[in-house]
Amino acid sequence: MAFNHKHLLGIQSLSAQDIRTILDTAESLSEISSREVKKVPILRGKTIINLFYEASTRTRSSFELAAKRLSADISNFSKATSAVVKGETLKDTILNLEAMNIDAIIMRHASSGSPHFVSSFCSSHVINAGDGTHEHPTQALLDALTIQQEKQTFKDLKVVIVGDILHSRVARSDLYLLKKLGAKVVLVGPPSLVPPAFKKYGAQIDYNFDRAIEDADVVMMLRIQLERQKRIYFPSLSEYHELFSLTPQRFSRAKHDAIIMHPGPINRDVEISTDMADSAKSVILKQVENGIAVRMAVLYLLLGGKEREITD
């Protein structure tokens, strides 16, 4: 299995074959997590930094557990504990970490493109754990693994992604990935949050959720928040709720075997009703479980092989 990348910066730079390689690797590694001793020595001696400039307990812990199950050493750095609060630049922070002979940096940052910036000057592997409103590749990979387990194929699946597409890195990475694997993707939300530009990347766009959900195989709900600055995009959560939340009535229009996904954390009864989130059709917790497997796969493929040729 060839995986010729030094970094994982986004889904866009991966081929369909790369994605399949990661998913297959994740499938075979997932068994480790169900063992009594959940550990293999594949990455023993490797040092990984979890560098999270944005708070995210879930993604950070998922990477941490993935690294530990492969026997790597992993250290957590957050904005609060780093020298950033003392005015250190991102570049200086990375150069200081690299001076400690690390092998990989897992990075979450509010600025789009910051992992690309870091990869331009550092020698470690860089793994994007979410950059601004750009990409969140491991989320898309765990979504894909979940869909693959439920649906076996991506070809001609209808996936409906609902919410604040404009500001969502998850929606972008999912769109790129699902299109590469042959699925049909419909982006749904108010026009102010669903830019038509995404048609260029293969998406269909629909501002009417009731219509878009018809015959859907996968319904993916995104977390919606209404901070003050977002009031120029939509006026109120109640109007949003009326038009775009997932309720049993709406879900009944989807295919009978449709599944419900959500990258979390969910806002119960805002974008998704509680009975939908907890229903048998919901695979939300499976997504969380698969997160560890795909992150193990990514770490293994980037750091595991000694003699693998690096071409990018």
Add this chain to the structure above:
Amino acid sequence: MKLLIKNGRVIDPASGTDKTLDILIDRKKIAAVGSKINDKTAKVVDAAGKVVAPGFIDMHVHLREPGYEHKETIATGTLAAAAGGFTSVACMPNTSPINDNPGVTHSILTEAKRSARVNVLPIAAITRESAGEELTEMVNQAKAGAVAFSDDGRPLTNNQLMRRAMEYSQMLETTIIDHCETPDLSAGGVMHEGDYSYQFGLKGIPSSSEEVMVARDIILAESTGVGIHLAHLSTRGSVELVRRAKAKKIPVTAEVTPHHLLLDDSLLEHYDTNLKMKPPLRDKKDVQSLRKAAKEGVIDVIATDHAPHTPDEKEVEFDQAPFGIIGLETCVSLILDRLVREGILPLSRFIEMISSAPARILNLTDKGKIQPGADADLTLLDLNREVIVDVFAFRSHSRNSPFHGWKLKGAPEMTIVGGKIVYHC
């Protein structure tokens, strides 16, 4: 001290000249232009095979002094200008303090006298602190030496104030220059809003941010009858608005930068902060439209918007980097190689856009032309010399240029300011 420039191909757009001529310079003025001039007392410059043009004027430069000397100084900025073939630079007022009073204009000119390689032409602020609330003393600033007025970098959104500034400026031979941007449309934006901004997850600056203000300025120019100059146009919509305004004889002029003529938003995929400026790089159709507008005269001027920032300031996350790139040392070679040599912009039109047109707009009556009595500011070009852009060899104090490594054919050969050779390659 006399200087005799022999056998150059003299291109003077003001008079429509393009032929081999000699130019005699006596002290700071051009004394004679003709064929086979002889003067045994003059130092001779052999310009055979070279183009001799009126001294290039960059009417949009940020020299950063006073206040930001770590980015650029009058000394380093004008050294860069001379090496780039410019004999005059007009410097924008967003220094610290902002050039909103005669004292700052005076101090810039005093420092220029001491350390500048080329002519420095201060542009003063339209409003105090460029805060967009009160007019500055335009008449007193002009007396101190300000050649034009602009709140560049701090968009003047108050329509009433812009109207009154235009009216008030009629007491002067001056020009108001507007940086056209609607802040509520560009808020938070770091690149052109389009397919690529959505892909890269970067907040966009829509074309409408510029076009709303271009339309506003044209409407005010028509209703007041006072001319306005539009800085660094970047969109095809702006080009259309200016084209229509000119057809209606509304007094509006416009400029474009080399980077907006050569680069587009697709290049931002690597999040290179040296591609981050305002207005942002637009899309390929915009680039085509700007090129056509330059050729046809809808856009009058090429200016660099030379905006120095240090590597430390630029080597950060994309959305946190300051806007702006430098251009003084790359402009001429870029245009000669990528537009003139490619047949997109005729050489004489380029020279017009960078000498006689800015001279006309800035009311510099003795500059931008090659004729007896004019200032002895000349730019000599070697159309065949090949250069490789090397930001580490720049005279500028900064190196925030996206053109590092570009191979270009055609370069400034010699720069003459007031009869003195200030640069010879």
